[in-house]
Amino acid sequence: MAGRVDGKAIIITGSGSGMGRAFAVGLAREGATIGVLDLDLSAAEAVVGEITQEGYRAVALTADVSKRDQIVDAFDAFVSEVGRLDVLFNNAGMNVPMHLLDITDENWHRVMDVNAFGVLVGIQEGARRMIPTGGGKIVNTSSIAGRQGYPSFAPYSASKFAVNGLTQAAARALAEHNITCNAFAPGVVATPLWDRLDEDLMGIGDTAAPGQAMADFSAGILRGHAAQPEELVGTALYLASSDSDYLTGQVIMIDGGMVLI
Numbered sequence: 735m736a737g738r739v740d741g742k743a744i745i746i747t748g749s750g751s752g753m754g755r756a757f758a759v760g761l762a763r764e765g766a767t768i769g770v771l772d773l774d775l776s777a778a779e780a781v782v783g784e785i786t787q788e789g790y791r792a793v794a795l796t797a798d799v800s801k802r803d804q805i806v807d808a809f810d811a812f813v814s815e816v817g818r819l820d821v822l823f824n825n826a827g828m829n830v831p832m833h834l835l836d837i838t839d840e841n842w843h844r845v846m847d848v849n850a851f852g853v854l855v856g857i858q859e860g861a862r863r864m865i866p867t868g869g870g871k872i873v874n875t876s877s878i879a880g881r882q883g884y885p886s887f888a889p890y891s892a893s894k895f896a897v898n899g900l901t902q903a904a905a906r907a908l909a910e911h912n913i914t915c916n917a918f919a920p921g922v923v924a925t926p927l928w929d930r931l932d933e934d935l936m937g938i939g940d941t942a943a944p945g946q947a948m949a950d951f952s953a954g955i956l957r958g959h960a961a962q963p964e965e966l967v968g969t970a971l972y973l974a975s976s977d978s979d980y981l982t983g984q985v986i987m988i989d990g991g992m993v994l995i
Contacts, residue, residue: 744823745808745819747799749772775794809863819864828848833885845889848893850893857900872908877919878921905983922952928948956992
């Protein structure tokens with residue numbers, strides 16, 4: 735039986751670990767050819783190994799998403815090998831928490847370059863490869879921090895608010911090309927990003943013990959637990975498949991009930 739994204743060519747940035755890895759494996763199992771793109775090429779190759787071992791198709795790609803020339807090279811390599819690009823997940827992101835009055839110029843620019851400018855570059859370069867083949871889907875990773883600001887995550891929050899704005903702007907700009915653009919907003923997800931945040935938040939004195947950050951942030955989740963990456967795959971599959979053809983310009987909250995809007 736054909737999968738829900740059977741025959742689709744999909745690039746997922748930041749898919750060497752965490753949510754991106756779960757999406758890559760899950761969508762490959764539904765019939766897609768996956769471009770596993772990560773800053774760490776060895777991590778991308780490891781995920782490709784997982785996928786191909788199961789009998790599915792994937793291509794390892796590497797790029798810093800904030801460097802346009804690297805994204806152009808990676809996207810061109812994928813299209814050259816696979817033949818087209820149908821769906822792009824702009825999923826790569828990073829965060830280094832700092833108290834508001836301690837935020838440095840370097841911290842601001844690095845977070846914004848990856849999380850906001852990287853999404854803009856992905857949207858532009860993805861669309862340029864979709865337009866000649868009749869359209870496609872662009873999916874951006876937002877966050878609960880794109881719905882409300884957090885005191886030690888100010889640049890990250892700003893970057894995710896920017897993702898929401900870019901999603902709406904792209905939906906309007908690309909509709910004439912049969913390209914939809916949506917985003918999803920997770921909350922606390924058990925990924926390497928949260929492992930690093932746990933250490934960083936202890937480092938700046940926001941928490942006192944390992945695991946406290948995730949426990950504190952997770953306390954208000956209506957579903958009762960932090961998400962595992964696999965729990966978000968269904969939303970990713972919906973946004974990548976024809977099921978979401980009439981949806982564009984939207985940010986889907988997938989946070990277990992942390993932020994109700």
